[in-house]
Amino acid sequence: MVVYADLHQQIVLSLSDNVTVLFCPAVNQGPIVQFKLSDIGEGIMEVTVKEWYVKEGDKVSQFDSICEVQSDKASVTITSRYDGVIKKLYYDVDATAFVGKPLVDIETESGSGETSEEDVVETPAMAQEEHTHQEIKGHKTQATPAVRRLAIENNIKLSEVVGTGKDGRILKEDILNFLAKQTGAILPPAAVKPPPATPKPVFTGKDVTEPLKGVQKAMVKTMTVALKIPHFGYCDEVDLSRLVALRSELKPLAESRGVRLSYMPFFIKAASLGLHHFPILNASVDEDCQNITYKASHNIGLAMDTSQGLLVPNVKNVQLLSVLEIALELNRLQVLGASGQLGTADLMGGTFTLSNIGSIGGTYAKPVILPPEVAIGALGKIQVLPRFDAAGQVVPAHIMKVSWSADHRIIDGATMCRFSNLWREYLENPASMVLDLK
Structure with a gap:
């Protein structure tokens, strides 16, 4: 008996009377499609392959995740349009893939639908669509x-x-x-898994040169443009003693609704209430600084330290959200940021930014404006410090320093100061926010 086999069929030939002849018909296979990286948008022409979800020989169905790529703006998940088998991966992990070039070859199944060279791009922000x-x-x-x-x-x-x-x-x-x-609470993966121990420095005696990629490359572009803006700074301190007490009362209630309540939702909401009175801080100017656009939506960004580097997702339409709704959205962004899954829609469209440097340490900073925005605030850590009360007695107070930067081409110091005073009043007397909530 002699057996011949190939990818599609197996044939058993009879060479004598005691050998049976069997024939297995070939499986009907479709064409092999070169699955190309389509235009992700935002002028992105290249990405870094972060992770493959498939390997050669794997069977995939429509909408199955194929790989995750990192642009200089966000992580993007690429999903399949076909039912078929992966025949070839064109890139290794950490390699640079280019728009319009093949990512994988897929041997499509017969009848799985029309073939196309375009891939399907799915980002976390598109999950509801x-x-x-x-x-x-x-x-x-x-x-x-x-x-x-x-x-x-x-x-x-x-x-x-x-x-x-x-x-x-x-x-x-x-x-x-x-x-x-x-x-009982929503915790980002980073809070569940303890961070790895800081590795000891290794001195090799050799210089190492490597290309800038992903978020680092984006920072080069963004900060080069940002530091062309004439910045001015303004600093103040805020007594958060009443807010600390209020949060302690509300935290268990929020957790019973599945929301982890930090101080940041209060900071963000207070900023939005202040922006109603000072809309120029929620504006943008064109490249030549000839026109100013006052933004209707308060899309307030939060500078976030992630494993990928500094990213600034934003909470959309804060002017329409309650403190609890802001907290829920922050929980979502923190989970995505910790897992490297922030989408382009989460990162784009910001109109005003707060940077919580106090979560790491430090009291003052000199934050850099994120173009095309015109103002940013940096929040220091909350410290218990001695202060005088109305009766002149020394009492412990929960003090936080805030550092503002603004575009001095269109914003003057008095405007920034008045906005900061109003923002501080909302936080020092949080019950006053109820009067202006909509």
Whole structure:
């Protein structure tokens, strides 16, 4: 008996009377498609391959995650448009991939749909727009690859989560709320896993040169433009003693609703209330500084220290959100930032920024404006310091320093000072915010 085999068929030939002849017909395979990196937007022409979710020989279905790439603005998950088998990966991890060039070859299945060289780009911010189906216990559960990955990372079965999106689609918020019910609070992965011990420095005696990539490369571009802006600074201190007491009362209530409540939602909301009175701080100017645009939405950014470097996601439409809603959105951004999954939509469109340097240490800073914005604030750590009360007695007070920077081409010191005073009043008397909430 002689056996001949190839990729598609196996043939058994009969060479004598006691050998049976068998023939296995070839499996009907479709064409091999070069799966190219399509235009991600924002003028991005190259990305770094961060992680492959498939390997050669793996079977994939439509909307399955293929890889994660890092541009100079955000992480993006690339998903499949076809049912088929991965035949070739064109890049190694940490290699640079270019728009319009192949990422993988996919041998498509017959009847899987029309072939196209364009890939599907899915970012965490698009999770409510695109979906895929996952067969669980006889019914289809709708969730994006990013949502499924978040569920896997937290050992959550999608079949146990109630989807609140259209047609029962499971959203990231549903995963976070489910997690909160299990743990009592939403914690980013970095808070669950202790940070690795700081490695001891290794002195090799050799210079090392490597190219700037991803977020570092983006910082070069952004800061080069930013420091062409004539900055001026203004500093003050805020007595947060009443806010500290108020947060202590509200924190258990927020946790019962699945929200981790920090001080930052109060800082952000107070800034938004102040921007209503000083809209020029929520504006942008064109490149030649000939026109100014007053932004209707308060998209307030939070400078975030992540494993990828400095990223500044923003909370959209703060003027329409409650403190609790802001806290919920911050929880979502912190989870995505800690896992390197912040999407382009989370990072773009900011109108005003706060940088919480106090979470690491330090009291004062000289923050750099993030173009095209015109103002930024840096918040120092909260310290218990001696201060005099109204009766002249020395009392302990929770003091935080704040450092503002503004674009001196269109903003004068008096405007920045008045805004800071109003922002400080809201925080020193947090009950006063109730009067201006909408």
